[in-house]
Every structure is written in C-alpha cells, then in structure tokens.
Amino acid sequence: MNDATNRSAWTDFNWRLLHPAPLSPLQHVALDQVLLDEVAAGRRAPTLRIWEWGAPAVVIGIFQSLKNEVDAQAAQAHGIQVVRRISGGGAMFIEPGNAITYSIYAPLSLVDGMSFRDAYAYMDDFVLQALGDLGIKARYQPLNDITSDGGKIGGAAQARRGGAVLHHVTMAYDIDAVKMLQVLRIGREKLSDKGTTSAAKRVDPLRSQTGLPREAIIARMLETFRQRNGLRDDTLTAEELAQAERLIREKFGTPEWQSKVP
Template sequence: MISQALTTYRGECKLPGGKLVAVSVQLNPQVFLTRGASHVEHCQIDGDFFIDAARDQLNILKALEREIENIVLPLAEGDINGRLEAVINRYKDSYLIGINANTITLALIRALTQVPGYPTNTIDGHLHTRTDLLDRILTLDDFTNAQTSDFFDRWGQLPLNVIMDVEREPAEQIGLDLAMLQAVDRGEQPPSLRIWQWASPAVVIGRFQSLHNEVHVARAHELGFTVVRRMSGGGAMFAEPDRVITYSLYLPISFASGLNRTLTYYLCDVWLLKGLEHLGITAGWTGMNDIASPKGKIGGSAQRRLPVHPGRVGAFLHHDMLSYSIDADKMVQVLNTSDEKVVDKAVRSAKARIDPLERQTRLSRKQLTEALVATLPDIAPATRLSVVNEQMAVQGNELAAKYFCSTQWTASII
C-alpha cells in the first residue's frame, strides 16, 4: 500500500546578473518508487525577482504554478521549459524581470532530483546556467555619450520635491511609500524624493519572497526586529536605524519613457552615483538593481509600477537602501541567504558580500546623507525642500494598518 504522505522539495536557480527564483513542490515520493510517474500536489514559486503587470502581479505567477501542478512527471527538461515559456507568452501585459522560463525550469528540476527514484534520464543539461559569470561593476563611463546625456536631460527637467522625513515605524514607511506612489499616479503629488528615518530595526522582504525561507523569524523578533513585506519585488532589507541610508523616489511613468526596466534602475540611481563620486566614494551598478564597490555590495533597489489608466498618469516607485555600516554577525543570524544567491558574486558568504560605505568615508551617516542630498541640484536644478503633509501621512498609516501590519500579508505571497 502506498503511503499518502506528501513531502516538500525545494530547488533554486539564480540567473547570472539577474535574480533568484525558487520552486517548492509537494508530492508523494513513494509514487515514483512504485509507479514511476506522478504529479505535483502543490507548487509555490518565490524569490527576489520582479514582476511588472498591468493588472494583478500574481496572475502570471499563479498560472506558472498551476502549469507545474498539471505536468505529469517525469517529463523531459526541455518540454517543461517549453510549457512554462508558453504560459509566460500568454501574459502579454506581464513582465518577469530577473528570471525566465529557463531558470524556473532549473529550479524545478533541482527540486525534483531530490525525490527518491526520480529518473535522471529526463535531465538533458542544456539549460544549465553558467556560474562563472561574475557581476561586473558598471559606471556612467560604460554608457555611450547619447545615453548619459539622455539620463542627465531627464533629471535636468525634473521638478523634484526633496523630503528629509521624520522617524517612522517599518510598516508606516511601506504604507507611506504606497500612499505617495498612488498620489503621483493621480497627479496630486509632484515628483518627490523621500529620505527615510527608521524608528526601529526592521527586516523588509520583497513582494515575492518566502518569509520562512528568507528570514529566521523567531531570532529576528528576539533581536528586536520587525518583519514586514513590501509591495515591490527584490530581496530582503536588513535595516538598523543608525546603519543604513534609505530613500524613495516617486515619479511619473513618463520620466522613464522609452527605457527598458534595467535602464530605469540605472536612471533613478544616477543622482546617487554622481553624489557618491563627488564625495570620493567609488561605486557603480552591478546586476540589474544593486549598488556596489569593487569590494562588495553597498545596497540594492526595487521598483513598483502603476501603469497608465484612464484618469491616471501612471507612476513608479524606486526605493534604495545603502549600508553605511553593518553588524554582519547579527545579519546572518536574522537573514537566511541562499548559497545560490552569492554563487556568481565571487564571494564565499553573505557576510563577505557586503562593503558598507563607512569604509570609504570619514563622514557620519547623517553627514553623508545630507552631503548626498546637497549634490542633487547639480543634476536636478528644480529641486526644492518639502515635507510629508498630514493628509498623506494619514493615508500612509491607513494603508499600513490595512496591509503591511497584517500577519497574513507578511507571511504569505498573496
């Protein structure tokens, strides 16, 4: 008699220069041993990737999960890839950013090969990604004169409000991000840059990450960290108030008109890299959304888009967190960083991966933040100081209470 017990298997794959995707499947391993064929009872896809969608971001993700659950296994690797590619192609208004059918297939195969008795003759190896490709540091010098001129022209024409914000709790920060993004989309808020001040330590996970695979939740709480899930994709943020510099840009979609998703990340960080350069700090882009020095990662960014709709101008949020200093031992107690995530970064651990800004400056975190903001008028002359008005703060708190304070929201990819 075959046991009815289900077992969970998980596989991961990182696209070199891109993002990580994980596939977790539940199935009965006894079926392969006795019948040689089965199907997945439940599938979950998660990771630090991004999705841009005109409607619900989760639609394409759920469709891919259903397709995997409908596959009769074993099936050749190439056939799985073809079926997932077909699903992606059906969603014309959704864009997977940092992953593709190839990497999802490889993550699935890596999960299935842990199943006792799973036939290895279905694995052809043609899809395996290279792990010898290291993320290269890019600077503005790597772009053509036309590209850099275009970046500076966009910034030069931007009427930008700069907000040196007050301290806020983690869920309030995320709620305010959403409130300000929606206000720009309605045409009620001018383009704005907000410098965050954290009121307490936090771990902020990306929209599509698995909470318990990314965070040691009990240990995080023991150490006084609030764990929240934000509305944008990307990876987990480890934030201690006096050790990070965090900012958000709220911009009309027209600011990035004609640019692909990766170039949009670069465009939004131009002010930051020019400011760091002015202050004698060496930094550039690595991958699609990280800021790094030649010695390691300094920070990372994430975006969320609201497409143009009737009565809406379209808007996007770009937020970034930089490590000024870091307690790396505490970080590895709180975050569960996959080996797959650092395999193409020429480092042996998550601790070695970080190169905080204090190693390149004698300025305090506060001084460095103010100095960076002071360089903004050099590329955005129409910059002016502003504040978060009371109505916006109330809307942010309401959104925080509705979504980002919710245990269900934080624990689940819903």
C-alpha cells in the same frame, strides 16, 4: 521633453524632498504606496524621500517567501520587525543609523521606453556621482546592485502602477554582519561556506569606505540631486499620514500581507 521618445527629463519636474523624523517600519512601507499613488494621481509633485528608521527591521520584497528569507525566531529574539514592501528586490536588514534608504516617486514618463535594467541605473545615477565625489568608485551591477571594488554597497527595487514609478534603494552604512546572518536565511545560505568575515566583505558599508558620518553622505546625495534636477524641501501632509495609517490597519500590518508569499 525628449524628442526621440515620450520620455521626460528630470528637469521637467518640480522635485520635492521629504526627509521627516524617524518613522516605524510599517509607516515607511505604507508611505511608499501612498506617495506613489499621490504622484500618479497628480496630487503630489515628483518626490525624493529619505527614510529615517525608528526601529530595526527586515524589509522583504513583494515576491519573496517569508519563511525562506527570514528566521522569524531570531528576528523576534533581536526585536526586529519583519515587514513586506510593494516593490520587488531582495531582503533588507536595517538598524537605525546603519542604513541609507531613499525612494523616488516619479511619473512613468521619466523612464519611458527604458528596459528595467537601464531604468535602475538611470534612477541611481545621481547617487553614483555623489559617491564618486566622496572618493568611492561606485558602479551599477545589473540588475539592481550598487557596488564598488570594496564590495556590494546596496540594492534597488522598483514598482510601477497608475502611470508612476517607485524606485527604492537601501545602502549599507554600517552593518552587524553576525546579527544579519542570524536573521536572514538567504544570506546565511550564500555565506555559510565562507564564514562571517566574508559576510562583512560581501556587503561593504559606506562607513568603512568613506570614513564619513552617515549624515555627510546623505547631504552629498541631496546636494548632487539638487544641482542636477532642482529640489525643494517639503513635508508629508496630514492626509498622506492618515492614508498610511489606514493602509497599515488594512494591509501592511496584517498577517495576510506579511505572509503573502508564505
């Protein structure tokens, strides 16, 4: 425990790794709530979860307007499901194999006394180190972007409840900029005067910056986390998966939740 505050150190915890087979977009957002609540209740050790995507999706933040962010007709035409998560932040355009997404679930004591700005950077420091080891001079751009000289790499979001913190990040490994601009309205407005080539530059995928397979980048991230904090492989419990399915039926899969902010 840090003497200056009530803040915990990363190494105070027995970290667990979840890296299951691909799941549906609705399972992913439901599991974020389930695992945050389980860590808050002390039933699960602090956990790092790597997301594998079973289908394309747009994931919007809890405070975002559905119609302002997403062209529903274009999303449907491309077979892209739109889901809403419990954390803030911006819209994420996801295709399987083209993104690196992870969540950290930890006691709030890990970021005790920190501003949101400092907490974001603190939670992602291991990723900046891992990217640096791969030759990418990545840095944090407040409030919640990971970027480099090549362009934006990814964005973070957080949610805090019940004495626990959820820290969620999606980084672009590869990206179909044309499709992204068809589906995301906000991106289209920001980039309309610059053309599609600028869209590709604004979100610069890790594939072009490293030349490495996606799996190699994830492996470096996990090794960095393990060396710094310790990390033991784990699996989702039957109860956690059942809770996620219940939340999909009652919350995340409902039109009311999707249109929480119309």
